[in-house]
Amino acid sequence: MGLRKKYKKMIRSIIPDDYYLLVKGFCPVCNSESRFFSNNSWLRESLHCDNCRSISRERALMLEIEKHVPQWRGLRIHESSPNGGALSTKLKNECCNYTASQYYPSHVFGDMVGEFRNEDLERQSFADGTFDLVITQDVLEHVYDPQSAFKEICRTLADGGMHIFTVPIENKHAETQVWAEKGDDGSPIFLFYPEYHGNPIDENGSPVTMHWGYDIVNFIQAATNMDTTVITARNARCGIEGDVEVFVSIKKEV
Numbered sequence: 001m002g003l004r005k006k007y008k009k010m011i012r013s014i015i016p017d018d019y020y021l022l023v024k025g026f027c028p029v030c031n032s033e034s035r036f037f038s039n040n041s042w043l044r045e046s047l048h049c050d051n052c053r054s055i056s057r058e059r060a061l062m063l064e065i066e067k068h069v070p071q072w073r074g075l076r077i078h079e080s081s082p083n084g085g086a087l088s089t090k091l092k093n094e095c096c097n098y099t100a101s102q103y104y105p106s107h108v109f110g111d112m113v114g115e116f117r118n119e120d121l122e123r124q125s126f127a128d129g130t131f132d133l134v135i136t137q138d139v140l141e142h143v144y145d146p147q148s149a150f151k152e153i154c155r156t157l158a159d160g161g162m163h164i165f166t167v168p169i170e171n172k173h174a175e176t177q178v179w180a181e182k183g184d185d186g187s188p189i190f191l192f193y194p195e196y197h198g199n200p201i202d203e204n205g206s207p208v209t210m211h212w213g214y215d216i217v218n219f220i221q222a223a224t225n226m227d228t229t230v231i232t233a234r235n236a237r238c239g240i241e242g243d244v245e246v247f248v249s250i251k252k253e254v
């Protein structure tokens with residue numbers, strides 16, 4: 001084995017994410033022919049679109065929005081904790097009635113903080129039935145009281161309204177686990193190893209509080225008046241690869 005080849009092999013063995021994938025396809029976020037590129041194997045969070053920088057799970061969510069609510073541009077949309085990514089930007093720019101909220105515990109809830117409405121997803125200040133569509137992108141693995149969060153999402157939806165969201169399903173067919181509880185001072189008490197995800201409004205990141213399994217569907221059903229469908233998304237044409245699930249909950253009419 002030549003030195004160069006040997007060196008490359010050694011590097012590959014010590015850098016597990018030495019990875020390269022480039023595919024051509026159609027991006028449903030920027031609505032154009034594009035290329036999707038990833039240099040790591042965590043494809044759910046990568047495969048960036050050349051044009052709009054959308055990632056795999058954003059395109060999966062966009063396809064489900066277009067499928068279930070093609071009239072979304074004219075609807076009342078609430079997006080909780082948008083990440084500033086391509087999909088949030090599209091919703092903000094193209095929907096005439098888009099409300100984005102973030103969680104600023106040191107400010108008054110219901111007030112505007114910059115461009116965001118300050119909301120606690122578990123105790124929202126919106127009136128009943130305010131929205132036709134609620135969007136959350138990888139938010140519900142960070143709430144301490146998911147039952148209240150789902151109840152509040154349901155309460156603030158109009159009858160027939162939908163919650164379309166992504167969340168990592170770490171546990172797949174195993175039972176959901178509570179990963180962290182809220183300490184008296186508001187900081188997380190991890191029941192297993194500490195885990196944080198990036199947060200655009202907090203440099204410390206967001207603690208992971210839940211490791212969801214597919215039983216999240218039953219969890220929502222038990223907590224709310226919503227029926228939830230899980231879509232295991234894979235679409236080579238749209239550059240949707242990796243572990244991506246999209247959930248569509250519909251508020252039943254009473």
Ligand SMILES: [Zn+2]
Nearest residue numbers: 027030049052
């Ligand atoms: Zn794109």
